[in-house]
Amino acid sequence: MTTEPLHRPARAVPRPNEGVWPGLAEVRHVPVRARIAESLFRRAVRDLPVTVVLPDGSRLGTGGPRMDIVRPDAFYARLATSSKIGFGESYMVGDWTSPAPTDLLTPFAAKLSQLIPPALQRLARRWVEARQPDDEANTVEGARENIHRHYDLSNDLFSIFLDETMSYSAAWFAPGADDLAAAQRRKIDGILDMAGVGEGMHVLEIGTGWGGLAIRAAQRGARVTTLTISAEQAALAEKRIAEAGLADRVQVLLRDYREARGSYDAVVSVEMIEAVGERYWPTYFATIDRLLKPGGRVGLQSITMPHDRLMVSRSDYTWIHKYVFPGGLIPSVEAIESNLASHSALRIAQRRTLGQDYARTLAHWNTRFQDRWASVAALGFDETFRRMWEFYLAYCEAGFRVGYLDVFQFSLERPS
Template sequence: MALDLLNPLLARSIKRGRLTIVTPDGRARAHGSGEGGPLVTVKLHDPRLLAAIPLAPELRAGEAYMDGTLTVEEGTLRDFLAVFGMNRQSFRADSTQRYFRTLYKKARRFQQANSPLRSRTNVAHHYDLSNDLYRLFLDRGLNYSCGYWPSEDMSLEDAQTAKLRHIAAKLRLFDGARVLDIGCGWGSMAMLLGEAGCNVVGVTLSKEQKALADERIAKRGLQDRVEIRIQDYREVEGPFDRIVSVGMFEHVGVPQYDAFFGKIRGLLTDDGVALVHSIGRKGGPSATDAWTRKYIFPGGYSPALSETLAAVERSGLWVTDVEVWRMHYAHTLKRWGERFEANRDKAQAMFDERFCRMWEFYLAASEMAFRHGSHMNFQLQLTREVDALPLSRDYMGEAEAALATL
C-alpha cells in the first residue's frame, strides 16, 4: 500500500470548504466541513501522489493535473485551487511545508541569477511560444499585465486601457520627451506614449513580441516616434527624460536589483521620472514555487516591497509615490481564464492537451494567489531629484483625464 502523507496533511489544514480525495482504489476521504468555501472532489489515478504531493505541493499537484493523474470530479479546477488558497495559512503552518520553504529561500539567489544570456533563454521559454496563443486570451491590445479595475463590471479592454493611462499619468509627460519602456511587450504602452507626443524606445528580449509590435506601430503610423529593440536593459544607453517598466521587474531577479535600479538612475536625466509596475507580495521576501519556475517563468519572482525599496534606497533614487493594487490582478486573470477556456480548442490545435492543462493551471493558480493569497501589484514612482515633481498628486488625475481624450 502506498504511503499516505496527503490525507493527514489535509485533515490538519482544511478549515474552509471541503476537499474529498478519491484514491486509485476508489476509497474517498473528505476534509473540512464545507463551510466558507467550495465543495471539491479530486481523484488521484497514481498512488504515488499520496506521498509526493505533500513534499512538493505546487509542483506535484500541477504536474499531476497536466498529466491527467489528478482529475477534478466535483467542482472546477478554480474551486480546487481556491480551497488551497483559502486554507493557505494552515498549510504554511505545517512543519514540513515550513522546512521546504526555508530550503527554497536559500536557493533563490541561484534560481534568480539572471545574466543577460539566461534572461534571453527565460524570455524565449514563455514569451516566444506564439503570438497567436496570446491573442486567444489577452485583450485586443495584447497587454500581458494587470488591468486597472475602478469598476468590476468593466470589460478587459477597458481595464487595460485604464491601466495604460493611469501609469502614463504618473510620468508627467511633455511633448518631445524621450521615454524608455523596459520590457515593452507587444508595444501598447509605447504606442500610447508615442501618441501623447513622446519619442519612445521600447526594449524586449522576445523576437515574437518585437515582430508583432513593429507591425502594430506601422499600422498606427508611429514609426517616427516609437522604436522597438531586442535589447537587454543593461545594454541601453541614455539619457531619458522618462522611464517606464510594466510587468518586467518580476524577471529581474533579486541578485540584480541593485544593478536594475542603478541603471534606471544612470539613464535618467536630472529632472527625470521613472515608473515601475510589478507584481509583489504582502509578506516578506520569499521564493517562487517549483512548478512556476519549471513550467511558466524560469528565473521569475514576485518581490516583497521591503526588498525592493531597500534596493531603491541603495541606488540613491527618490521614491516619490507608491501605489498598491490588491484585487486588480485577480479580476484580470479571471477574464484571461474565461477567454482561454472559450478558445481552448484553438490552443489544443496549436499545442496539445497537456499544454492546455498546464495553461489552465497557470491562470487559475495565479488568480488564486491574488484572490486568496498574499500577491498584489505595486507601482513605484522614482526620481533623481527631490523637486522633479509637484508636491501634490493632483497632476496625476488631470493627466489621466487628458489622456482619455487621445
C-alpha cells in the same frame, strides 16, 4: 462553489506525451514519504472550506468547491517528491481535477503559509524541496533563455486570450465596468501618468510586451525607445507600431536593460521586475537611475508578495518556475523600497494597488483561453498544456483574490 453531485465520476484525463513532457508521466516510488504526504494533506484540508472526494467516495474538508482525487497513490507520491511542484503537476496529468479550479484553489491560497506546520516547512526547505537551478539565473544570456521559454511560445497563442491591446499585465477597471480592453487602456494611461509622459518627451520603456504601452505613449506625443529580449515580441510589436502609423516615433530594440544607453525624460516598466531576479534588483534600479534625466519620473508596475513570505521563499523552486516563469521572483514593497534606497536616488512618491483588478484580469484571460481552446489546440498545443495553463491562471487568480499577491503602480521621483 459547485453544485455538481458528489457521485458524478471525474472525467478521464490522458497522460502526457512523453516526447513533449519528458518525465511528467513518471511517478517516483517513495512509499514512506508518500504516507507522510498523505497525512499532511489530510491534516491541511480537514478544516478548509472545500470538498475533497476520494475514489472510494469518502470526503475531506468542511464543504465547498470540489476536488476529485482520481489517482491518490500518484498524487501523494508527487506531493512527497516536491509539494511546491507536485501539486500542479498532479493537476496537469489528471491525478486530481476540479470543475472549478480557481474556486478550489482560493481557500488553499488563503491559508498557504499555514497548511504545513512551520517546523516541517523549514525541514522540507533544507532537505526535500529543490532550489532554483543555477542555469536559470538572470545573467544577460540566462535572462534571454528564461524569457524565450515563456514569451516566445507563440504570438498567436497570446493573441487568442489577450484583448486587442495585447496587454499581459494587470488591467485597471473603472467602477462598474468590466470591459477588459478598456481596463487595459486605463492601466496604460495610469502608469504613463505616474511617469508624467507627455508631448515632446523621450521615454524609455523596459519590457516592450507587444507594443501597447509604446503605442499609447507615442500617441501622447512622446518619442519612445522600448527594450525587449523576446524576438517574437519584438517582431509583432514593430508590426503593430507600424500599423498604428507610429514607426517614426517608436524604436524597438532587442536589448537587455543592462545594455541600455542614453538619457531619458521618463522611464516606464510594467511587470518586468518580476523577471529580474533578486540578485539583479540592485542593477535594475541603478540602471533606471542612471538613464533618467534630472527631474524625470519613473512609472513602475510590479506584482508584490508579503515581505515575510518573500524572505522565507525567495530561494524556492516552484511549479511556476518549472513550467511558466523560470528565474522569476516577485518582490515585496519593502524589497523595492530597500533597493531604491540603497542603489538609486529614487523614492516612491505615489502608489496605487490593482490587486483585485488583477484577479478580474486573470478571470477574463482564463475564460477566453478555455472558450477558445480549439484555436489554441490548432496551433499544436496538447491537453497537458491546456491543463497547465488552466492551473497557472487559476493559481494566480486565487492568490490575488485573497491578497497573498498584490500589484502596485508606483511613481518614482528624486527628492528635491
